[in-house]
Amino acid sequence: MILIFGGTGFIGRHTTLALREAGHEVVVVSRSPDMDFLETHAPELQAIQYAELYNDPSPIFRRAHVVIWAAGQTTPGSNIDYPWQELTQNVQPVIWCAKQAATHRSHMLFLSSGGSVYGEVSATGRITEDEPLCPVSPYGMGKQMAEIGLGFLVRTQGLNLTTLRPSNPIGRWQSNPSQGVVGALLRAARANQPFHIFGDGSIVRDFLAVEDLARAILMAIEAPEHSINQTWNVGSGKGHSIIEIHTMASRIVGYEIPVKLQPARPTDPPYIVLDVSRISNSIGWDTTIGLEYSIRDMWNSLIIHENS
Numbered sequence: 001m002i003l004i005f006g007g008t009g010f011i012g013r014h015t016t017l018a019l020r021e022a023g024h025e026v027v028v029v030s031r032s033p034d035m036d037f038l039e040t041h042a043p044e045l046q047a048i049q050y051a052e053l054y055n056d057p058s059p060i061f062r063r064a065h066v067v068i069w070a071a072g073q074t075t076p077g078s079n080i081d082y083p084w085q086e087l088t089q090n091v092q093p094v095i096w097c098a099k100q101a102a103t104h105r106s107h108m109l110f111l112s113s114g115g116s117v118y119g120e121v122s123a124t125g126r127i128t129e130d131e132p133l134c135p136v137s138p139y140g141m142g143k144q145m146a147e148i149g150l151g152f153l154v155r156t157q158g159l160n161l162t163t164l165r166p167s168n169p170i171g172r173w174q175s176n177p178s179q180g181v182v183g184a185l186l187r188a189a190r191a192n193q194p195f196h197i198f199g200d201g202s203i204v205r206d207f208l209a210v211e212d213l214a215r216a217i218l219m220a221i222e223a224p225e226h227s228i229n230q231t232w233n234v235g236s237g238k239g240h241s242i243i244e245i246h247t248m249a250s251r252i253v254g255y256e257i258p259v260k261l262q263p264a265r266p267t268d269p270p271y272i273v274l275d276v277s278r279i280s281n282s283i284g285w286d287t288t289i290g291l292e293y294s295i296r297d298m299w300n301s302l303i304i305h306e307n308s
């Protein structure tokens with residue numbers, strides 16, 4: 001059985017459905033599982049509340065040969081004045097989970113953040129996993145601290161760990177208003193509101209279709225002999241500025257989406273483009289879905305959702 005924390009969140013939903021489609025038994029854990037989503041898309045799946053599991057973890061962890069951590073309570077703009085809150089909100093829960101996984105000899109897959117752990121890089125090429133971690137947001141610091149804590153459990157308790165560092169996943173169900181520039185752009189277009197750009201629009205990100213990320217997770221857990229003890233970037237390897245994304249989105253919606261410039265945020269690294277040759281060479285993963293296709297799909301689903 002595969003236990004997925006955050007299984008009804010943005011990345012979690014796509015991963016849960018990909019695992020189920022591949023024939024895996026899946027149990028979803030969440031602080032508040034989205035039962036509407038499960039009833040619509042995967043009614044047979046068991047869902048457990050995190051608080052319930054926390055009180056009595058052994059019976060469920062004993063059944064789980066794989067544990068996926070796709071949960072998170074914050075985004076790069078969170079906790080700017082309260083960085084210590086990352087510890088209780090994100091770091092403590094994932095280390096608790098990893099300790100259970102180590103005790104029960106499960107394979108744990110942790111979703112870190114390739115878009116935020118590297119921070120301000122000096123290079124302008126693709127960033128490899130060997131780049132020193134230098135996050136500039138409390139969120140990135142929390143991911144880095146979680147990686148350190150999980151590494152400790154690997155060394156001292158024999159945790160079987162795979163860490164993925166995804167870049168900027170985009171796609172359907174990315175509906176959190178404080179997460180995801182493409183969703184923010186399309187929602188602004190839909191509401192006839194200006195799109196707010198933080199800074200001058202020159203920030204570069206590596207956008208990745210969330211379905212490709214879900215497939216990377218699936219491939220990693222299905223090849224533990226290659227993925228255990230590995231840390232892999234997952235991205236497209238291509239960089240696009242926010243201005244380029246705005247131009248592409250405007251073309252898709254059919255008109256120039258109005259823009260309002262806002263002050264730059266110190267928590268946004270200027271440039272993130274990932275080198276993905278390690279995951280590609282190890283398990284043969286590569287992207288299959290282009291950026292323009294993903295943006296168009298998000299736009300279509302936004303229109304369908306609002307008209308239904």
Ligand SMILES: O=c1ccn([C@@H]2O[C@H](COP(=O)(O)OP(=O)(O)O[C@H]3O[C@H](CO)[C@H](O)[C@H](O)[C@H]3O)[C@@H](O)[C@H]2O)c(=O)[nH]1
Pocket residue numbers: 074075076112113114115116166167168169178179180181182184185196197198199203205242265268269
């Ligand atoms: O309305 C908006 C929203 C975002 N941005 C800019 O667009 C860029 C990308 O922002 P996103 O919210 O799309 O993503 P981030 O780069 O902040 O994402 C980070 O947080 C994600 C989780 O929320 C993942 O962890 C990801 O790996 C990591 O890059 C940022 O520079 C941001 O300033 C805007 O200009 N206007």
